[in-house]
Amino acid sequence: MTEHKTERSAPASLELEGISKVYGTNRAIDDISAKVPAGEVTVIVGPSGAGKTTLLRIISGLDTPTTGRVLFDGSAIKGVPDGLAMVFQDYSRSLFPWMRVEDNVAFPLRRGVEKGERRRRVLEALQAVGLEGKERLYPWQMSGGMQQRVAIARALACQPRLLVMDEPYASVDAQTRAELEDLLLTIQARLNVTVLVVTHDIDESVYLADNIIVMSKAPSTVAEVIQVGLARPRDQIATKEESEFVHVRAHVLRLLRGESDPAMTSAPEESLEVGA
Amino acid sequence: MSAIVQNKTAVAGSRTRTRAWSARSLVSSLLLPLIVPALLVLLWWMGSQSEVKGLFIAPPLDVLDRTVSDFLSPHPGDFFLGEVARNDLVPSLWRATLGFWLALVVGVGLGIVLGLRPVLAALFQPLVHLGRSLPTPALIGVFFLLFGTGDWPKVLLIAFGVVWPILFNTIDGVQGIGMARAHVAAVFKIPSRDVLFRIVLPGAAPKIFAGIRVALSLSLIMMVISELQKAKNGLGYLLVYDQRNFDYPGFWTVLVVLAVVGIVLNVIMIQIERRVLAWHRGVTAQHD
Numbered sequence: 409m410t411e412h413k414t415e416r417s418a419p420a421s422l423e424l425e426g427i428s429k430v431y432g433t434n435r436a437i438d439d440i441s442a443k444v445p446a447g448e449v450t451v452i453v454g455p456s457g458a459g460k461t462t463l464l465r466i467i468s469g470l471d472t473p474t475t476g477r478v479l480f481d482g483s484a485i486k487g488v489p490d491g492l493a494m495v496f497q498d499y500s501r502s503l504f505p506w507m508r509v510e511d512n513v514a515f516p517l518r519r520g521v522e523k524g525e526r527r528r529r530v531l532e533a534l535q536a537v538g539l540e541g542k543e544r545l546y547p548w549q550m551s552g553g554m555q556q557r558v559a560i561a562r563a564l565a566c567q568p569r570l571l572v573m574d575e576p577y578a579s580v581d582a583q584t585r586a587e588l589e590d591l592l593l594t595i596q597a598r599l600n601v602t603v604l605v606v607t608h609d610i611d612e613s614v615y616l617a618d619n620i621i622v623m624s625k626a627p628s629t630v631a632e633v634i635q636v637g638l639a640r641p642r643d644q645i646a647t648k649e650e651s652e653f654v655h656v657r658a659h660v661l662r663l664l665r666g667e668s669d670p671a672m673t674s675a676p677e678e679s680l681e682v683g684a
Numbered sequence: 685m686s687a688i689v690q691n692k693t694a695v696a697g698s699r700t701r702t703r704a705w706s707a708r709s710l711v712s713s714l715l716l717p718l719i720v721p722a723l724l725v726l727l728w729w730m731g732s733q734s735e736v737k738g739l740f741i742a743p744p745l746d747v748l749d750r751t752v753s754d755f756l757s758p759h760p761g762d763f764f765l766g767e768v769a770r771n772d773l774v775p776s777l778w779r780a781t782l783g784f785w786l787a788l789v790v791g792v793g794l795g796i797v798l799g800l801r802p803v804l805a806a807l808f809q810p811l812v813h814l815g816r817s818l819p820t821p822a823l824i825g826v827f828f829l830l831f832g833t834g835d836w837p838k839v840l841l842i843a844f845g846v847v848w849p850i851l852f853n854t855i856d857g858v859q860g861i862g863m864a865r866a867h868v869a870a871v872f873k874i875p876s877r878d879v880l881f882r883i884v885l886p887g888a889a890p891k892i893f894a895g896i897r898v899a900l901s902l903s904l905i906m907m908v909i910s911e912l913q914k915a916k917n918g919l920g921y922l923l924v925y926d927q928r929n930f931d932y933p934g935f936w937t938v939l940v941v942l943a944v945v946g947i948v949l950n951v952i953m954i955q956i957e958r959r960v961l962a963w964h965r966g967v968t969a970q971h972d
Binding site for chain 2: 465468470488492493494496498501502504505506507515516518519546548549562566
């Protein structure tokens with residue numbers, strides 16, 4: 409087993425330079441410039457309809473910006489960059505119900521990865537997400553949280569240098585969501601991969617992030633980039649009790665509401681979810 | 685002590701209840717579906733006994749007897765097929781099979797292309813609607829005119845008649861796969877061969893199978909219709925021939941054989957579908 413220690417290439421960095429996107433007369437994204445540093449967790453948070461999904465499609469090369477460009481490790485992307493893997497919001501549509509778990513995870517590896525190596529990577533990825541022994545199941549035989557783990561395993565099996573996640577935990581319950589948040593942080597620390605998450609959940613953004621990119625309402629711009637100094641490893645209870653967590657959360661919420669931020673003092677009592 | 689006795693009676697009680705229940709379920713699962721067919725045969729027999737209509741309606745037992753002697757044979761060299769089976773049933777099924785498979789290949793192939801290319805689908809939509817709306821039996825003369833009088837016009841008529849449900853359902857199935865799956869394929873750079881055979885085809889399979897089921901029963905209808913004119917053999921030909929020669933028991937055997945063929949094909953179809961679409965049943969069961 410030891411000689412099979414997987415070599416992982418260095419995490420990738422990402423730069424957005426003056427991205428805008430116009431659909432007809434509808435300006436979805438006005439002007440977004442931001443950096444996603446290598447080996448860190450960056451979270452994009454914004455109100456519903458802020459063009460988060462559009463931005464993510466541009467970043468992952470599925471769509472082209474009207475102006476501006478995306479730099480993956482310093483060079484402008486054309487199409488989906490090599491080394492990028494993605495976890496989609498809706499696992500029931502992103503996983504293929506006619507394939508077993510192992511075939512779903514192995515599917516992107518069918519080209520270019522030899523069979524034995526493919527098998528090894530599938531088992532390794534499933535182990536990383538805590539699904540060892542489930543490879544013969546079909547996705548629909550599993551709970552929602554487990555299905556999203558399969559989707560994460562599929563992305564990991566590609567040995568990505570940048571892992572992009574689009575509202576990955578929006579369709580699972582709160583308990584599972586907390587588990588999956590911790591799973592992501594564990595994996596990120598172990599594999600040293602750059603992670604970019606889009607979410608509308610403010611708690612989640614603060615809990616996961618090294619950097620939060622707060623988007624304004626459409627036509628969207630970057631309202632602010634916030635560095636989160638919370639210690640790692642993070643803990644669902646202890647981290648969320650820290651005053652830094654409470655302050656950052658309140659700050660993000662004010663930004664999303666478009667309020668001016670007097671002194672970053674108290675956390676608001678209202679709902680923590682924006683839009684929805 | 686009394687508790688044990690009580691317990692025992694309880695167990696015995698539940699056992700009799702289970703037995704009664706299973707006997708009832710046996711009755712309902714085996715006997716219930718037989719009642720209506722039995723009544724139908726009774727009606728058939730009563731018809732055969734009527735003074736006037738009885739001339740045209742052969743009694744069920746006579747028909748059964750004649751069916752066995754016409755369509756079955758004790759000789760292994762003939763694959764246990766009687767003379768009529770060899771001369772008419774086999775050519776009929778052969779043409780129907782050929783026509784059905786032709787329609788399947790063309791329908792699924794064309795359906796995938798049109799389903800994946802909205803521009804082409806829009807371009808050919810009027811033609812497809814025309815083809816679907818035209819009652820194929822009306823075209824029988826055209827097919828004989830174009831392709832002569834051998835097997836080919838019949839095979840092509842069957843294919844033309846049954847291709848539409850397969851084509852429509854394939855287009856529908858492919859279009860219903862959705863952008864989410866397309867994004868997955870794009871992000872993970874799935875080669876187009878795998879996209880076609882491992883995403884598009886299985887994704888559209890539930891709809892395609894719905895089309896195939898309709899096409900299968902339609903192919904038997906088209907098979908008979910194609911043999912009503914300018915035919916030298918086949919079950920449809922036999923129907924006309926027996927009627928003209930006042931051979932009513934023979935006429936009825938053809939109907940019996942057609943019914944048996946239809947039922948057998950349907951059973952085979954259900955078995956195939958159960959295997960291929962096991963995942964689909966799983967998904968639907970989960971969403972219920």
